[in-house]
Amino acid sequence: MFFRGSMSEVFNIVIVAQAGRLEYEALVFAASLRAKSPKFKGRLLVCEPQPGPKWNSDPRMGSEVREALESMGAEILPFANEHFGQDYPNGNKIECLKVVPTDRPFVFFDTDTLVLDDIRKVPFDFDRPAASMRRESTWPQIELYGPGYHATWESLYRQFGLEMDSALDKTWPEEFWRRYPYFNAGFFYHRDAAAFGARYLEIALGIRDNRPAELVCQEIWPWLDQIALPLVLHSFGGGFGALEDGWLDGRTTCHYRVLPLLYARESEAVISVIEEVTAPNKIKKILKNYEPIKRMVYQGRGKKVRALFDQNDLPRKEQGIRNRIKKEGFWMR
Template identity: 45%
Template structure:
């Protein structure tokens, strides 16, 4: 299992993830590997390393920390950490990448992963692409990418969805993904992401690639390795086995009660509690109780699949969109 941890708050999220893994999947037989970006390279001019307290917490929960010297993304595109970090993994061994703002809620090692058929999170919205009127379509934009990398697109389509509906095309959230060989997967992911970033091509000329670059290239890489949409047996990811909470206001607004209970229990652990000091969202929503007392009731009647944009807007209006 691979995650990324660096200063600025991602390190404390990583420590919370590690604590949740040890609490809720005590029989997990894999390794939790933490990629820590280093000064220099693509992070030149800044020090992205994690705090000593977060490092100590991760080590206390059994994580193995490996230094990541970014070459291609770094400060210019921090989401690229997950792409470059795959090179730190051992060749020939299956991997699961998780965003650090994720909670482990159950026995993740018991899920029926088929690592020969890579997949990724389907908990996403139609965020990319945004076809310009009268110029490009979902079909033409995605096909330009498949053609560019020598891939057939037809086998990736969900034919139950109508033409020009975004869900017809293979599109993932990059909050989790897995495959059979981390370095091999990472090489292709990195090479293709750099190629698209440096030369988007005519079809992508009007499309934003920041922050979407990883989610643009991920389905191409997964399809190229014979993967696709996750099998039904993996429904516990983004469900009762893991929860990608993204940030604390969103967790209280739409996360399952189980995830909130677990986060609050972890926040009280002696290894974690010191990391929350100075974290405005944690101090107000967890310690002062505003998450349960204020945010939770605000969204009690919201539809379960309401667009995130509306949730964010309401939280901001209430001055509860906190980092």
């Protein structure tokens, strides 16, 4: 067990990057890791899908971004898509784990994440995996006469031979969505990437190909990775309470999702970090090729987005923030 303020054991960080938005986000992530956690001793592993029948075009990153990532110490790990790809790129975070070395624990992050502080301070227990609690009630969507939250989630736990009772957060009442184990897949971690990835794949494919009757009216796209994740965490003894709130998606990292949302709702400290790490000319000349960073960060559109909102009185739902930004013509991703 690691106590507050102690350093976690050495671990690797895993992200997925490919041509387009993710390669530029990966570059910003790497720059923030280097700037804010310079004593991080693990490896930054950038998993890259390779061309194949699951892709309509070449998903590999451009040479300029690749070279910049490697100059920051990142290692590029190619992997092949056997089950997901163009139709469900979220599946990359599942399939990439098969190529991640198992000599150390791993922490996976979505590329649209900023490192804000020393990542080594986070008290990871790699034998009790966790994921992001920064989520909304996006799944399941309960129909008037259909199964409720309990029956829907219980059908999945039953399908994979897991008991659900100990996975619940019983501080919330029956049939309230927060009682049931649902996470944002923007980060997750475990001791063994191969074992975690294999189980994640097994459960995701099981839901995709053989969903229980209780899910017949539920849309599983694009939520499949987040539907499967709670089952994976629970199967390894993790889930609610495995990581104290406030470390990730808090004071140590920020999963900003898209740049307009970052400027609309995140703290001034987060904005300072993204503007700091994207400022050096060596990285700036590459990031200018990506319109959202060019316009939001370098040309000041982000400040205009921020001026639309009172950060102490934001719309309760993310969709309300999105709608206001779109109405003003500032939405980009």
